Amino acid sequence: MAGTGKAHLRPAGEALLRVEDLVVEFRIGRTGLKVNAVSGISFDVLPGETLGIVGESGCGKSTTGRAVMQLPRATSGSVVFDGRELTTLDKEEMREVRTKVQMIFQDPISSLNPRRKVRDIVMEPLLIWKRGSKQEQGEAVDKVLEEVGIDPQRAAESLPHQFSGGQCQRISIARSLVLEPQLIICDEPVSALDVSVQAQVINLLEDLKKAHGLTLIFIAHDLAVVKNISDRVAVMYLGKICEIGPSEGLYGRPAHPYTKVLLDSIPIPDPDVETRKVAVEGEPPSPVNPPSGCRFNPRCPNASDRCRTEEPIMREIDPGHFVACHHPLFGGEAPVTVRSA
Amino acid sequence: MNSSTPDRNEFEPLIETVNLKTHFRTPRGVARAVDGVSIQIRRGQSIGVVGESGSGKTVLSRSIMGLLPRNGVIREGSVRYGGEEIGNRTPKQMRSIWGREMAMIFQDPMTSLNPVMKVGRQVTESLRLHLGMSSSEAMAVAEKIFRDVRIPEPTRRLNQYPHELSGGMRQRVMIAIALACGPNMLFADEPTTALDVTVQAQILDLLAEQIRDRNMSMLLVTHNLGVVAGYTDEIAVMYGGKVVERAPTKTLFQNVKMPYTEALLQSIPRLNQPSHSRLAMIPGRPPDLVDPPAGCRFASRCAYVRELCRHEEPPLVQAETPDHTFACHFPVGSPEYHERRVELTRASGTTAGVS
Numbered sequence: 179m180a181g182t183g184k185a186h187l188r189p190a191g192e193a194l195l196r197v198e199d200l201v202v203e204f205r206i207g208r209t210g211l212k213v214n215a216v217s218g219i220s221f222d223v224l225p226g227e228t229l230g231i232v233g234e235s236g237c238g239k240s241t242t243g244r245a246v247m248q249l250p251r252a253t254s255g256s257v258v259f260d261g262r263e264l265t266t267l268d269k270e271e272m273r274e275v276r277t278k279v280q281m282i283f284q285d286p287i288s289s290l291n292p293r294r295k296v297r298d299i300v301m302e303p304l305l306i307w308k309r310g311s312k313q314e315q316g317e318a319v320d321k322v323l324e325e326v327g328i329d330p331q332r333a334a335e336s337l338p339h340q341f342s343g344g345q346c347q348r349i350s351i352a353r354s355l356v357l358e359p360q361l362i363i364c365d366e367p368v369s370a371l372d373v374s375v376q377a378q379v380i381n382l383l384e385d386l387k388k389a390h391g392l393t394l395i396f397i398a399h400d401l402a403v404v405k406n407i408s409d410r411v412a413v414m415y416l417g418k419i420c421e422i423g424p425s426e427g428l429y430g431r432p433a434h435p436y437t438k439v440l441l442d443s444i445p446i447p448d449p450d451v452e453t454r455k456v457a458v459e460g461e462p463p464s465p466v467n468p469p470s471g472c473r474f475n476p477r478c479p480n481a482s483d484r485c486r487t488e489e490p491i492m493r494e495i496d497p498g499h500f501v502a503c504h505h506p507l508f509g510g511e512a513p514v515t516v517r518s519a
Numbered sequence: 520m521n522s523s524t525p526d527r528n529e530f531e532p533l534i535e536t537v538n539l540k541t542h543f544r545t546p547r548g549v550a551r552a553v554d555g556v557s558i559q560i561r562r563g564q565s566i567g568v569v570g571e572s573g574s575g576k577t578v579l580s581r582s583i584m585g586l587l588p589r590n591g592v593i594r595e596g597s598v599r600y601g602g603e604e605i606g607n608r609t610p611k612q613m614r615s616i617w618g619r620e621m622a623m624i625f626q627d628p629m630t631s632l633n634p635v636m637k638v639g640r641q642v643t644e645s646l647r648l649h650l651g652m653s654s655s656e657a658m659a660v661a662e663k664i665f666r667d668v669r670i671p672e673p674t675r676r677l678n679q680y681p682h683e684l685s686g687g688m689r690q691r692v693m694i695a696i697a698l699a700c701g702p703n704m705l706f707a708d709e710p711t712t713a714l715d716v717t718v719q720a721q722i723l724d725l726l727a728e729q730i731r732d733r734n735m736s737m738l739l740v741t742h743n744l745g746v747v748a749g750y751t752d753e754i755a756v757m758y759g760g761k762v763v764e765r766a767p768t769k770t771l772f773q774n775v776k777m778p779y780t781e782a783l784l785q786s787i788p789r790l791n792q793p794s795h796s797r798l799a800m801i802p803g804r805p806p807d808l809v810d811p812p813a814g815c816r817f818a819s820r821c822a823y824v825r826e827l828c829r830h831e832e833p834p835l836v837q838a839e840t841p842d843h844t845f846a847c848h849f850p851v852g853s854p855e856y857h858e859r860r861v862e863l864t865r866a867s868g869t870t871a872g873v874s
Contacts, residue, residue, distance in 0.1 A: 234716065235715055343572075344804065345804075372571040372572055373744075374786045374800060377787075377799060378801075381798055381800055384795065401716070402788040403788050406788040406792065406795065407794070407795070426794060439717060442720075443716045444716060444790065445720070445748065446745055446748065446749065446790075447745040447748045447772075447787055447789070449748045450769070450772075451748075461686075461687050461715070462715075
């Protein structure tokens with residue numbers, strides 16, 4: 179996983195968002211140690227596309243989403259949105275970009291101000307940016323509330339705690355939509371919800387995406403949810419991308435041993451499916467001191483000496499399907515490169 | 520390791536509740552969290568309790584084990600363990616049962632372990648208290664149990680504090696504590712929800728193996744139907760404080776009767792579905808337990824609802840499949856169900872339908 183390389187990037191002009199060599203490090207106090215949260219990843223998202231990012235906790239998927247928003251700024255690397263480099267923008271310019279790139283968070287209740295009326299929460303972005311007249315603002319808010327299935331009348335009278343978790347997530351979505359963004363980054367938007375409500379929110383996101391021509395980045399740890407909503411999926415492990423490809427291809431024929439392990443670990447809601455024995459031992463190592471070579475090598479069933487020393491590079495093994503692995507499950511061994519990690 | 524094993528009769532349930540009710544006094548009124556649940560668990564059986572948040576699944580397991588707050592609780596009905604009534608016991612009287620006869624594994628291993636006590640001592644505590652072992656005896660047993668739950672380097676780990684361990688390791692320590700005194704009955708309340716999917720599979724396999732090796736019974740509380748499918752013999756589906764369907768795991772998945780269970784199964788995104796397939800959803804939200812609706816509690820969200828459902832509460836009845844009960848006037852497969860299904864398919868056309 180080490181996944182360096184950018185073979186999987188599409189022509190720069192086509193992408194709405196293009197992230198290259200993104201590195202995010204956090205210093206730990208004064209210890210001199212640092213957490214390598216994201217270690218040089220590249221990806222792009224085309225207009226109207228949904229990119230899913232999956233991985234276990236600590237793999238850097240949320241940090242990646244936040245780094246696109248420059249919250250906080252990446253340690254190095256480039257983030258180009260709609261032809262504009264975001265990493266060099268000043269605070270004021272970045273504020274303006276954030277009207278076009280919005281974010282939805284995991285815990286819908288704590289991301290809404292508990293002391294404000296729901297309608298005011300959704301209205302606030304319009305007030306800050308002074309969009310339209312008072313009447314137009316009111317109309318826009320009511321329209322978007324209705325779109326997400328919240329009664330505007332009730333929203334005008336009620337505080338967030340008077341709504342359920344699923345409804346609060348709808349309110350967060352309404353708030354992110356009201357400025358008519360181009361890209362929405364969803365960070366585990368359904369993980370805190372019951373399955374029945376989760377389905378409501380996923381269906382809603384799909385409808386809104388169509389209606390507003392949105393582009394989505396959908397970050398989650400639930401592989402089935404990600405498959406359902408995404409056109410393309412990136413699998414992350416310890417701050418690197420291991421595999422990226424169209425969801426059908428990636429799930430149907432995973433090439434990276436880690437992707438296979440993840441898929442095999444999901445409990446299947448069908449008692450007739452033989453429960454498989456655990457495909458991998460142990461847990462992801464600490465991102466403070468990641469393994470050399472391929473970062474998955476200590477847990478990988480196929481690891482060789484080469485994996486311990488040389489970082490694999492992204493290469494295409496099926497149309498649009500890329501993997502960073504020396505010994506993928508199909509597509510043959512990676513050619514020996516002169517350059518080593 | 521069991522001193523007072525209550526297995527007088529193989530066929531007598533290990534745990535039996537009869538019309539168990541646990542209600543909480545809240546500022547808004549009395550919340551009927553568990554509202555008349557009768558359930559039996561046999562020796563060696565694993566039963567899964569599934570439902571949405573607020574369905575009463577966690578309160579049910581805590582009520583059986585006697586882990587409820589002292590104030591503001593109204594409880595009724597009976598809980599029998601090995602034929603003996605334990606529902607009215609005080610916490611002091613329950614002490615002889617906790618740890619030794621019944622143990623519980625909680626969702627969040629970080630907050631349920633004592634952060635300022637070495638994990639070894641947290642395991643030996645109950646061995647010394649309940650089984651009267653000496654400190655060195657208990658340590659030896661703890662080390663063996665650590666090995667059983669596959670904690671690497673058990674000797675070193677015994678001397679560590681919870682914060683020095685990863686999430687998966689902490690959950691193994693919790694399991695070790697629960698297993699230490701050789702209980703007959705294990706309650707596991709969302710034991711893997713806080714863990715990553717690769718670690719979840721490891722922990723579930725470990726639990727299944729320990730249950731089998733020690734011939735324990737388990738009540739597994741979870742919202743994840745994937746987890747119950749692979750790891751339980753029977754499933755009880757809870758809704759609004761009641762059990763609405765109960766069946767052997769295979770039967771439930773093949774011959775679901777209650778429209779709520781069916782809707783729950785259909786709302787899970789599955790790996791074998793193509794991307795962007797429309798998910799079936801259950802409209803609305805679970806009932807208010809302070810003021811539950813008359814009739815069937817699922818009525819307002821049910822696609823197959825009829826007038827009768829809103830007035831008359833359906834009783835739990837036997838299905839044609841063995842050991843299968845459900846509470847529904849117009850179950851999946853009934854003529855009324857089919858009639859409504861045809862109407863729904865016609866109305867929705869091809870866009871919003873599920874299957």
